[in-house]
Amino acid sequence: MSNYKETQAIRTQTERTQFFEHSTPMYVTSSFVFEDAEDMRASFAEEKERNLYSRFSNPNTTEFVEKIVQMEGAESGYAFATGMSAVFSTFAALLNSGDHIVSSRSVFGSTHSLFTKFLPKWNITTSYFKINEPEKIESLITEKTKILYAETPTNPAVDIIDLELLGQIAKKHNLLLVIDNCFATPYLQNPIKFGADLVIHSATKLIDGQGRVLGGVTVGKKELIREIYLFSRNTGPAMSPFNAWVLSKSLETLAVRVEKHCENALKVAQFLESHAKVNVVKYPFLPSHPQYEIAKKQMYLGGNIVAFEVKGGIESGRSFLNNIKMCSLSANLGDTRTIVTHPASTTHSKLTVEDRLEVGITDGLVRCSIGLENVEDIINDLKQALEI
Numbered sequence: 582m583s584n585y586k587e588t589q590a591i592r593t594q595t596e597r598t599q600f601f602e603h604s605t606p607m608y609v610t611s612s613f614v615f616e617d618a619e620d621m622r623a624s625f626a627e628e629k630e631r632n633l634y635s636r637f638s639n640p641n642t643t644e645f646v647e648k649i650v651q652m653e654g655a656e657s658g659y660a661f662a663t664g665m666s667a668v669f670s671t672f673a674a675l676l677n678s679g680d681h682i683v684s685s686r687s688v689f690g691s692t693h694s695l696f697t698k699f700l701p702k703w704n705i706t707t708s709y710f711k712i713n714e715p716e717k718i719e720s721l722i723t724e725k726t727k728i729l730y731a732e733t734p735t736n737p738a739v740d741i742i743d744l745e746l747l748g749q750i751a752k753k754h755n756l757l758l759v760i761d762n763c764f765a766t767p768y769l770q771n772p773i774k775f776g777a778d779l780v781i782h783s784a785t786k787l788i789d790g791q792g793r794v795l796g797g798v799t800v801g802k803k804e805l806i807r808e809i810y811l812f813s814r815n816t817g818p819a820m821s822p823f824n825a826w827v828l829s830k831s832l833e834t835l836a837v838r839v840e841k842h843c844e845n846a847l848k849v850a851q852f853l854e855s856h857a858k859v860n861v862v863k864y865p866f867l868p869s870h871p872q873y874e875i876a877k878k879q880m881y882l883g884g885n886i887v888a889f890e891v892k893g894g895i896e897s898g899r900s901f902l903n904n905i906k907m908c909s910l911s912a913n914l915g916d917t918r919t920i921v922t923h924p925a926s927t928t929h930s931k932l933t934v935e936d937r938l939e940v941g942i943t944d945g946l947v948r949c950s951i952g953l954e955n956v957e958d959i960i961n962d963l964k965q966a967l968e969i
């Protein structure tokens with residue numbers, strides 16, 4: 582196969598059927614048939630690599646996973662119904678009661694709930710490091726620590742964590758390094774190169790890219806994926822063949838979409854940086870970003886999320902949102918349509934002000950997921966909303 586991600590995403594294809602179709606069809610079937618009793622026995626004994634039942638594998642999910650495996654430089658993978666089922670199943674398959682996780686404080690909201698509310702039910706605990714204190718990570722590691730976990734860029738403050746540093750720490754302490762690579766996509770960043778053992782994606786975001794289907798995937802080392810596969814094959818979080826078909830098609834255009842998302846996002850970030858009513862703009866590829874050098878080292882482009890602070894606190898943030906005309910107010914991200922959110926009054930409103938500040942959420946912080954509309958229209962909408 583090619584070393585180029587565009588080609589991998591387009592030319593990795595399930596075998597053609599007798600109809601010689603050019604584009605992979607949908608295999609909407611729950612199960613598969615066997616030639617005879619011996620074929621059935623050998624298949625269940627895993628003496629043959631083949632599809633048995635769509636909870637285990639299906640031609641569409643296999644094709645989707647294989648594309649992500651190649652683009653991430655991984656050995657193997659498994660596809661899930663959602664990003665969260667990928668996150669949960671990865672932890673559940675690999676951890677035992679008594680184990681400990683060291684994680685970045687800035688993780689996706691539901692992942693945070695998993696660490697604080699659900700994993701403790703099975704006596705799995707988590708300690709957190711702050712983005713700006715990577716030197717404290719090692720002091721959190723105990724004999725029980727099994728996994729080092731992070732997302733970068735972070736949500737919603739768009740901070741960057743040094744993957745090379747995490748890779749070194751994980752290696753030194755013999756931990757599994759697991760990275761949620763959702764914001765960067767496999768096109769912009771490959772954590773395995775920096776020492777990650779497993780990479781997780783919510784395919785719901787830029788991988789689908791059109792706000793249609795939910796999906797998730799974990800890729801990485803073969804023996805770890807085998808554990809995750811056995812857990813998932815028995816507990817049932819599998820991706821549906823329909824969603825796999827949609828997402829595999831989406832991957833064919835990932836590279837061109839993401840290039841354009843990033844081009845638009847950089848222009849929007851530059852516009853906001855020059856605006857009098859904006860305090861701080863966070864975009865990984867703006868030289869003013871605190872971790873600009875690290876972003877340049879580990880990312881190919883800066884991604885499509887721009888965070889900025891409207892002057893005047895929580896009320897200004899809310900009124901900015903009320904003034905928006907074209908862009909959508911929605912909780913999703915990575916869509917063709919530009920989406921704006923105000924984390925302090927919505928997704929993170931239940932946190933105390935101190936807890937919000939710890940993950941970089943100031944009262945006026947606005948998160949924009951920059952879409953594929955003409956960038957002039959995006960900038961004009963943000964501009965008029967700032968100026969009212």
Ligand SMILES: *Cc1c(COP(=O)(O)O)cnc(C)c1O
Pocket residue numbers: 663664665666668689732736761763764783784785786795796797
């Ligand atoms: C959205 C998201 C998830 C969860 O994905 P779902 O597909 O919504 O379950 C996990 N991690 C990150 C960083 C996300 O943005």
